[in-house]
Amino acid sequence: MSVSAAGSTVAAPAAARLDGISKSFPGVQALDDVTFDVYRGEIHALLGENGAGKSTLIKVLDGFYRPDAGSIALDGVDVQLHSVRDARRRGITVVPQEILAVPELSIGRNILLGFEGQLTRRGGLTSSEQKLVAQALGRSGASFDPRRRAGSMSVPELRLAQIARALLHPGDVIALDEPTAVLSESDAEHLLERLVALRDQGKAIIYVSHRLSEVLRIAQRITVLRDGRNVGTFAREEVDKDRIVALMAKPDRRVDVGYEGEGPPSPSGAPVLVAEDITAPPNLLGATLRAAAGRIVGIAGVQGSGHGHLLRAIAGLDAYESGRVTIAGKQVPPGSIRAAYQAGAVLVPADRRRAAIVPLMSVRSNLVLPVRSAARRLGLRLKRSERATARRYIETFGVRTPSTEALAGGLSGGNQQKVALARAFESTPKVILLEEPTQGIDINAKAEIRNLIRRLARQEGVATVVATSEFEELLGLADEIHVMCLGRLVATMSAEEATYARILNHALP
Amino acid sequence: MLASTYATELQLLLGIAVLYAIFSALNPSVFATQQNAANMARIGGILLVVAVGQMFALVVGGFDLSVAVNMGFSATMMAYFLQIKSVPLEWAIVIGIAIGAGVGLVNGFLISVLRINPLITTLGMATALLGLGFYPNGSKPFFGFPQSFALNFGVGNWGPFPVTIAIGGIVVAFVWLFFARLKAGLYIYAIGGSRDMCRHAGVPVIRYEILAYTLCGLLAAVGGLMLGARIGVVNTDIGYNSGYDLDSIATAVIGGALIGGGVGRISGVVLGVALLTVLRTGLDIQGVSDFPQKMVTGGVLVGAVLFAQFRAGQLRALPRALPTSTAAALAALRSLVPDRRAT
Numbered sequence: 001m002s003v004s005a006a007g008s009t010v011a012a013p014a015a016a017r018l019d020g021i022s023k024s025f026p027g028v029q030a031l032d033d034v035t036f037d038v039y040r041g042e043i044h045a046l047l048g049e050n051g052a053g054k055s056t057l058i059k060v061l062d063g064f065y066r067p068d069a070g071s072i073a074l075d076g077v078d079v080q081l082h083s084v085r086d087a088r089r090r091g092i093t094v095v096p097q098e099i100l101a102v103p104e105l106s107i108g109r110n111i112l113l114g115f116e117g118q119l120t121r122r123g124g125l126t127s128s129e130q131k132l133v134a135q136a137l138g139r140s141g142a143s144f145d146p147r148r149r150a151g152s153m154s155v156p157e158l159r160l161a162q163i164a165r166a167l168l169h170p171g172d173v174i175a176l177d178e179p180t181a182v183l184s185e186s187d188a189e190h191l192l193e194r195l196v197a198l199r200d201q202g203k204a205i206i207y208v209s210h211r212l213s214e215v216l217r218i219a220q221r222i223t224v225l226r227d228g229r230n231v232g233t234f235a236r237e238e239v240d241k242d243r244i245v246a247l248m249a250k251p252d253r254r255v256d257v258g259y260e261g262e263g264p265p266s267p268s269g270a271p272v273l274v275a276e277d278i279t280a281p282p283n284l285l286g287a288t289l290r291a292a293a294g295r296i297v298g299i300a301g302v303q304g305s306g307h308g309h310l311l312r313a314i315a316g317l318d319a320y321e322s323g324r325v326t327i328a329g330k331q332v333p334p335g336s337i338r339a340a341y342q343a344g345a346v347l348v349p350a351d352r353r354r355a356a357i358v359p360l361m362s363v364r365s366n367l368v369l370p371v372r373s374a375a376r377r378l379g380l381r382l383k384r385s386e387r388a389t390a391r392r393y394i395e396t397f398g399v400r401t402p403s404t405e406a407l408a409g410g411l412s413g414g415n416q417q418k419v420a421l422a423r424a425f426e427s428t429p430k431v432i433l434l435e436e437p438t439q440g441i442d443i444n445a446k447a448e449i450r451n452l453i454r455r456l457a458r459q460e461g462v463a464t465v466v467a468t469s470e471f472e473e474l475l476g477l478a479d480e481i482h483v484m485c486l487g488r489l490v491a492t493m494s495a496e497e498a499t500y501a502r503i504l505n506h507a508l509p
Numbered sequence: 510m511l512a513s514t515y516a517t518e519l520q521l522l523l524g525i526a527v528l529y530a531i532f533s534a535l536n537p538s539v540f541a542t543q544q545n546a547a548n549m550a551r552i553g554g555i556l557l558v559v560a561v562g563q564m565f566a567l568v569v570g571g572f573d574l575s576v577a578v579n580m581g582f583s584a585t586m587m588a589y590f591l592q593i594k595s596v597p598l599e600w601a602i603v604i605g606i607a608i609g610a611g612v613g614l615v616n617g618f619l620i621s622v623l624r625i626n627p628l629i630t631t632l633g634m635a636t637a638l639l640g641l642g643f644y645p646n647g648s649k650p651f652f653g654f655p656q657s658f659a660l661n662f663g664v665g666n667w668g669p670f671p672v673t674i675a676i677g678g679i680v681v682a683f684v685w686l687f688f689a690r691l692k693a694g695l696y697i698y699a700i701g702g703s704r705d706m707c708r709h710a711g712v713p714v715i716r717y718e719i720l721a722y723t724l725c726g727l728l729a730a731v732g733g734l735m736l737g738a739r740i741g742v743v744n745t746d747i748g749y750n751s752g753y754d755l756d757s758i759a760t761a762v763i764g765g766a767l768i769g770g771g772v773g774r775i776s777g778v779v780l781g782v783a784l785l786t787v788l789r790t791g792l793d794i795q796g797v798s799d800f801p802q803k804m805v806t807g808g809v810l811v812g813a814v815l816f817a818q819f820r821a822g823q824l825r826a827l828p829r830a831l832p833t834s835t836a837a838a839l840a841a842l843r844s845l846v847p848d849r850r851a852t
Contacts, residue, residue: 064708088711100709102702104771113699114710116692123689165710 013076015040015204016061016092016173021070023056030056031067032228038173038204043195045215046208048225049248049412049442054208055097057225058177061206062094063087074173088114091171097178097208099158103151107158108133110150111165132168140164141190154304156182163191167198174198175206180214181439184302184469185504192218210442212241224248245443265294265461272463273345273431275314278323283309285487286323291431291463296453298478299467299489300503306487307467308350311433314465315347316340328430341371344430348420350439352413356420359409363401364390366408366419370427393422397452414445421452425460432456434466438473450477471503483507517765517817521780525787532791539794547671551664553786554673555735556756558680559748560778562728563757569721570701570770571620571627575612575635576757579726580733580748582638583609587734588651588743598655606730612638613726617719635754642745650744654737663738673735680728685775697721701770759806760785763813785809 014037023031031053038044048054059065061072063081071078074090081087087094101110108125111133125133125146133146142160150158159182166174176195180188188211196218199205209215215222216236223233224247231247239247271290278287283306291297301307312318314325319335326332327343349355357366367390368375375382375389390404397418401411408419417437424432437453438446454477457464466478474481481498483491483506491506533541559576566573587605590596596604612634619630659665660672667675688694696717700707707714732753737743748754762768763784764777788809792802 062709084708085711085713094709096709098705100703100706102699102706102771104702105699109695109699110706113707114712116695118692119690120692120695121690122695122698 012040014038014073015075016206017073017076018057018061019071019073021057021060021067021072023053023060023065023067029228031060033070034225034228034230036223036230036233038206040172040202040204041199042220043199043205043207043218045219045222046206046225047212047215047222047244047248049444052225052248052442053228054225055177056228058094058096058175058206058208061087061092061173061175062096063092088171091173093166093169093171093174095162095166095174095176095179097181099155099182100162101150101153101158103149105150106147107144107150107153107161108146111136111146111161111168113165115169133164136164136168137161139167139194141187141194156184156187156304159183160187167194170198170203172202173204173206175208177208178210179207180209180211184304184508186508188214212244216241248443265292269293269295272328273314273465274324274326275310276324276326278310278313278320278325280309280313280318280320281487283487284313284320287484287487287489289314289465289482289489291465293430293463294458294461295480296457296464296466296478298474298481299465299484300469300471300474300481300507301467301484302469302507304486305469305484305507307469307484308435309487310484311347311435311465311467312349314340314431315345315433317347341427344428345433346424346427346429346431347433348417348424348435348437350436352416352420352439353409357408357416357423359407361408362405363394363399363408363411363419364404367393367423367426369423372427374426389426393419393426397422398448412441412445414441414449417441417445417449418452421449421456425456425462429462431463431465434464436468436470437466438468438470446473453477471500471507474498474503475500515776518774518776518780520816521764521777521784525780525784528784528787528791532787532794535791536794540791545790545794549786549790550674551671551739552673552790553782554671554675554677555732555739556753556760556786557674557677557779557782558728558735559732559753560757560760560782561677561680561684561775562725562732564684564761564766564773564775564778565697565721565728566627566725567758567761567766567768568701568770568773569697569718570704571722572631572758572768573613573616573722573725573729574628574631574754574758575616575638576725576729576732577748577752577754578635578638578642578745579609579612579729580736580753581743581745582612582642582733583730584733584737584743584747585642585645585651585745588654588737589645591654592651593645598658602658602734605734606727609730609733610723610727613723613729614719616726617722620722621715621718635749639745639749650742652742654741654743659738659741661738662735663740673739676731676735680731681775681779688775693717693720698771701772703771756785759810763810765817 017037019035021031021034034053034057036057046054046057056065060067063084063086072081073079079090102113108129112129130146137146140160140163142157142164144157163179179191183191192214195205195207207215207219219236221233221235222239222244224231224244226248269292271292273291275287275289278284287306287310289297289310299307299310309318313320316332316335316337316339324331327340327345330343332339332343353359364386368386375386387404393399394401394404399418399422400415408416411419434453438449450473453464453466456462466474468474475498479495481493481503482489483503485507493502539545559580563573563576583605586608587601590604591598591601616630616634619625620627662672665672696707696712699712700714700717704714733748736747740747760781761773761778764781766773766777785806788805789802792805
């Protein structure tokens, strides 16, 4: 207070400062003495592997979690955040990692939720509300009708609505947790431009992302978390991509560069999987796909291209109107999971926690779930052989778990994915269908999963189909890459021909 | 647009019309009379008030199994203050309703703040109230209320309308306004739809959850006073013995409310109550005894939900599963039913 406003060169205090924050959950020290701050007019990126504590830190700032130790200061004044509501009132705006919406309300009502006056409607928007919502949606780059029911919207659309919500009345501190993870490249691009503009207006922005290239483009400062600790805060100029990757990785863990096994079998082998002209408007408009034993076929597509729908159609989750799926010479009727499974096709779905594992069951129980599991005799569970099966998979798949009896939901994303993969293999599949297998997991685990997929495809001779919107994951993994766009396969390229730019070029509508 | 939005209501209207026609044809001299219509309105009005209350608990994402006992308990407390503490009638009524709301408030606190499952909370509350209701007057029921109480809440008429349906109508109007025009109404729906979203939106979730259960308890108390006024005798288990707990949930669900929250319209509740009342009265007049009636009511409840799910397209797997399972079920049924031609 002794400093006069004029001529002062003393820097303003941080817009938000988290000082010495610790937070533990049963069995896990999620945050250990983490200090992090963000100033007005800067974008401060928060990086780290899955389970490093990024989302926990954001949730502490959001008032969602009360820290065990440490203090929070806004503009230099210590505060206690009692609830999310409290954080909002103090000018903290957070876009959480989860996609959240009230399905029965219109998208417009969802965007305005919490900003209404005492008198409001549940149904249609008033004209002024409609204008407000249209403005907010426009700012986030979305162009859909705000009167549509949230329950009928796709995940990327809901994400855009969530961003629009946050940018409707943004506070001085804005934190975004993995906002671009489910967005198409063009929508992500638009968001980054928006954030740079908000920064230039003097907002303090915290940005959490796995996409390092984005972070390096827009951030002024970068903080890396590892195992709940802050391992360093750097100015943008001080670090490059390799340095960040090295910081994020645990020092004792070696990253395999690639699987040094046999190459792909010749594509001339008779295909195990033949999907012909699969049509289920509007998502699939005549898609054809073949995969031979031991080969890895990639399907690249942005959100909404139908690459996930094609996998689900083959696996029997979604019915289709016309077309034919043949697995190992046997035609499979549309929409029958059971028939597809019996023919030998197993899907590992993208929604890991909800569909690929049972979080509240042990790793062992998850692994022996398949109907065809060899760990049972006459339908009776044999604990000893289940344990042996689980130990075998834990070893061969490199699952990092305290024991066979640990809850699968307590593992990190990458290890959950390994459990899901192992369970698929316990079904002795002929065709394995992987939907976004490396989504939302850290760089090292991604590499591990890629190697695992390669090794299993080659050694077990399984026809493997990988559908993903993270194109870089397919380069160096798939033997051939198909690109989908708006329900059709629009391009096919060999592993040698494929480049990121080439895939993207075909994938964008 | 209108037809698809209000499909549940249209189907219920059709169902009510068909039932009405059938019972009228079967028993024109008793069922198809003005007196019977008034009688049905009198019975239905009480259930309507309780079911509308139940709708608050359902929409916010839970349910309240304690409404039936709360009806009897609140009425007992009203009678206790009226007859034993000699409080004037108006004040005894206010106290009774306040106690019912208080029961709802405690339910809401246990469910929302302490995060106890609604099933356990309200079941526990119902059991506890059945015990607590013994103390005001032992096991002796209260009776001999002033005539104005019976007339104004149970058996009289307001103009051309039986008083219970008039009160039901007023409650429906207020609750409709509440849900259609107030922020609180929107938030109760939104919390039922996605509690997490509401927390992130800075909605004071706990406050509105407690409000929903409190209003549910309040309306249960109003229904309890109406029931007490109608039958002239008040005991803790009057509502419980008449099955208002399950009936209130059943009518709301038949009317399109979703267990789990976020969905439900007051028009559906009104028609659900109408359907159940017409069905029960018709069966009564036909001389169908209580046990088959219960079987029919249970079947209608499950059937209505099945039908709604079928329409919503959630049962796409059914047609494939149906042929074999239906054939098996039919064969099993046939073996149970003696062949009439043989005798």
